[in-house]
Amino acid sequence: MHLLRIALASLANRRFTALLTVFAIALSVCLLLAVERVRTEARASFANTISGTDLIVGARSGSVNLLLYSVFRIGNATNNIRWDSFEHVAEHRQVKWAIPISLGDSHRGYRVMGTSPAYFEHYRYARSQPLNIEQGRAFADDPFEVVLGAEVAQALHYQLGEKLVLAHGVATISLVKHDDKPFTVVGILERTGTPVDRTLHISLAGMEALHVDWQNGMPARGAGVVSAEQARTMHLQPKAITAVLLGLNSKIATFSLQREINDFRGEPLLAILPGVALQELWSLMSTAEQALFVVSLFVVLTGLIGMLTAILTSLNERRREMAILRSVGARPWHIACLLILEAFALALAGVLLGLVLLYLGIAGAQGHVQANYGLYLPLAMPTRYEWTLLGAILAAALLMGCVPAWRAYRQSLADGLSIRL
Amino acid sequence: MRRTLLALPFALLPLALAQADEHQHGSLAKHQHGIASLNVALDGNTLEIQLESPAMNIVGFEHAASSEADQALVAAAKAKLEQPLQLFNLPAAADCSLTQSALHSPLFASAAHTEDAQDADGHGHSDVDADYSFHCNQPDALQVLDLSALFIQFPATHRIAVQLIGRSGQQGAELSPKMARLSF
Numbered sequence A: 001m002h003l004l005r006i007a008l009a010s011l012a013n014r015r016f017t018a019l020l021t022v023f024a025i026a027l028s029v030c031l032l033l034a035v036e037r038v039r040t041e042a043r044a045s046f047a048n049t050i051s052g053t054d055l056i057v058g059a060r061s062g063s064v065n066l067l068l069y070s071v072f073r074i075g076n077a078t079n080n081i082r083w084d085s086f087e088h089v090a091e092h093r094q095v096k097w098a099i100p101i102s103l104g105d106s107h108r109g110y111r112v113m114g115t116s117p118a119y120f121e122h123y124r125y126a127r128s129q130p131l132n133i134e135q136g137r138a139f140a141d142d143p144f145e146v147v148l149g150a151e152v153a154q155a156l157h158y159q160l161g162e163k164l165v166l167a168h169g170v171a172t173i174s175l176v177k178h179d180d181k182p183f184t185v186v187g188i189l190e191r192t193g194t195p196v197d198r199t200l201h202i203s204l205a206g207m208e209a210l211h212v213d214w215q216n217g218m219p220a221r222g223a224g225v226v227s228a229e230q231a232r233t234m235h236l237q238p239k240a241i242t243a244v245l246l247g248l249n250s251k252i253a254t255f256s257l258q259r260e261i262n263d264f265r266g267e268p269l270l271a272i273l274p275g276v277a278l279q280e281l282w283s284l285m286s287t288a289e290q291a292l293f294v295v296s297l298f299v300v301l302t303g304l305i306g307m308l309t310a311i312l313t314s315l316n317e318r319r320r321e322m323a324i325l326r327s328v329g330a331r332p333w334h335i336a337c338l339l340i341l342e343a344f345a346l347a348l349a350g351v352l353l354g355l356v357l358l359y360l361g362i363a364g365a366q367g368h369v370q371a372n373y374g375l376y377l378p379l380a381m382p383t384r385y386e387w388t389l390l391g392a393i394l395a396a397a398l399l400m401g402c403v404p405a406w407r408a409y410r411q412s413l414a415d416g417l418s419i420r421l
Numbered sequence B: 001m002r003r004t005l006l007a008l009p010f011a012l013l014p015l016a017l018a019q020a021d022e023h024q025h026g027s028l029a030k031h032q033h034g035i036a037s038l039n040v041a042l043d044g045n046t047l048e049i050q051l052e053s054p055a056m057n058i059v060g061f062e063h064a065a066s067s068e069a070d071q072a073l074v075a076a077a078k079a080k081l082e083q084p085l086q087l088f089n090l091p092a093a094a095d096c097s098l099t100q101s102a103l104h105s106p107l108f109a110s111a112a113h114t115e116d117a118q119d120a121d122g123h124g125h126s127d128v129d130a131d132y133s134f135h136c137n138q139p140d141a142l143q144v145l146d147l148s149a150l151f152i153q154f155p156a157t158h159r160i161a162v163q164l165i166g167r168s169g170q171q172g173a174e175l176s177p178k179m180a181r182l183s184f
Helices: A002-013 A015-049 A063-071 A083-090 A118-122 A150-156 A204-210 A228-233 A251-262 A274-317 A319-327 A332-373 A384-412 B002-022 B068-081 B111-119 B148-153
Strands: A055-059 A095-107 A110-115 A133-136 A145-148 A183-189 A199-203 A243-248 A269-272 B035-043 B046-054 B096-104 B127-136 B144-146 B159-166 B169-175 B181-183
Touching (some): A002 A015, A055 A063, A055 A274, A063 A095, A063 A269, A083 A095, A095 A204, A110 A150, A150 A183, A204 A228, A274 A319, A274 A332, A319 A332, A319 A384, A332 A384
Parallel strands (some): A145 A183
Antiparallel strands (some): A145 A199
C-alpha cells in the first residue's frame, strides 16, 4: 500500500509526462474498443434485420448483392423482375406469403419502397418481431399514401396528414421530382433499429402511379401528363418489381423451391436463403474486420511502448530518488515493485480514461451514426470479451513494467549512493 | 447499299429464331471439381439432405462406365451413397430412418442407356445428385452435422458448400475435411 502511494506521488511529481502517457494509452484503448463495438453491433443489427423470411427472390446477380439491396437498401438492383414472374412464384403451392418489393425512388436521402399490405402483416425482424404501427394506419386503396419509418418521421419532423413529394432516383439531391403527385402521411411505424426505420413505404400502385405517364425515363410534358386525380382512376398494375420476400409452408420445401426458382425458364431469377447470404457476407467482411482489429491492437501496443519509453528515460533522472528511498530502508525489490506499480497505474488510468472517452464518443455520435449508417450503438456495459481485452492490456503493461523494474533493481544495488555528479 | 444493309437484320431474323429454338434456354449449372453442395433441412421430425456433387468427386471419372473396372467403381460409390446414415454420421440417439431416397447420375444409368448418359451434358461433365428424406424420432439428438465420414469416403471432395436450415434458422458454411462440423 505504501509502495503504491509512493509510486503515485512519484508520478504526480512528473504529472505532465504521466498525463500524456495516460492519454496516449486511453486513445489507443478507446480505438480498440470502438472497433470492437462497431464490429459486433454491425453484425447484430444485420442479423436482426430479417427474420422469418425463407427465401428472397430477385433478378439473377450475386446472393450478397440481392440481400443488400432488398433488405438493407444498400446498393442497387441489377435488374427488375416481371410481375408475372412474381405471380408465378407467389402462387406456388408451397408459398405461404409473398411480399413484393419495388425500389428506386427516394425522399431527401431516404429510400422509398413500394410494397403490398402483406409487408406489414408478414415482415419480421429481430426474434420474429412484427412491424407495429405507432401512429395512424397502413396504406389503403388510395395510391398516394405513405407510411414512414420511425427515423424518417423523427429526422424530418413529419406528422400524420402531412404531404410530401418523392424524388426520382436515389441521389440526395435529385433534379427530377414527382411534385405533381404528392403523398399523404397516413402512418408512422414503431422504431425497429433496422433499415425499415429509414424507409418510406408506399403501395405498388403508388409507385406505378408516379411513373405512369413517364416516357423514355423522363416525365411527360404537355398533353401526356397524367394528373394525380386521373391516376387514381387508372388501373395501376405494376409491370415489374425489384425483389420478392417469401415465406413457405414448410421449411423442408425451401431447397426445392429455391432450385425451382433458380431454374425458372421465363426469366433469369435468383432465390437465396437470407441466413446463408448473410454468412457469406460475414466471410467477405471478416478479412477487413481482422485487419481493423490488428491495426487497433498495434495502436495499443504503440501506446504501451510509449509508456515504457517514458518510464525508462525517467530512470536516469530518478537516480537520486531511488537513492533516497534506499537510504531510508527500501530494498531493491521495493524499487522494482515501485516501477511495476507505476506502469500498472499508468495503464489502469489509461484504460479507465479510454472507457470514459469511448462512452462519451458513443453518447455523442449515437444519433449521427444511427441516422447515417443505421447502426445503433448502445451505451451498454463492456462485454466479457471487452473485459478480457482490457485485462490483456493491463497484463501487457505489467509485463512491460518489468523492464524498467529490472534495470532499477540492478542499478539501485549500489548506484546513486556514491555521489557521481 | 445502305438500305440493303438495313434490311439485313430482318433477313437474318428467321435464322436467329431457328437457332434460338434449338438452344436450351435454361442456364447451365456450375460444375467445379472438388466442390460439392449440400442442403440440409430439419423441420420437426423430418430431416432432408440433398447432396449435389460432380461425379469426379464421388466416382473418380465422369464418362459413362464402360470397362469393368469403371463399373466396379460406380457400383462402390453407389453402395456408399446408399448408406446415408453412415455417410452423414447421423447419431444413433436421433433414431432416424430413411423414408425416401433418390440417386441420380448419368453414370448410374444402366448399360442399355449409356448413349443417353453420354448425352446428358454436352461438355462431358456429369453430376451425382442424391436426395434423402429421414424420419427422426428424437430430432433433438441432432446437434451437429458431421461430414467427416463423407470426406473420408469420397476423398476427392475438398470442400462442401452447406446450406442448413435447423432450429436456429438458416446457416451457410463451407466445410472442409479440417472443419467438417456444423451445429444445427
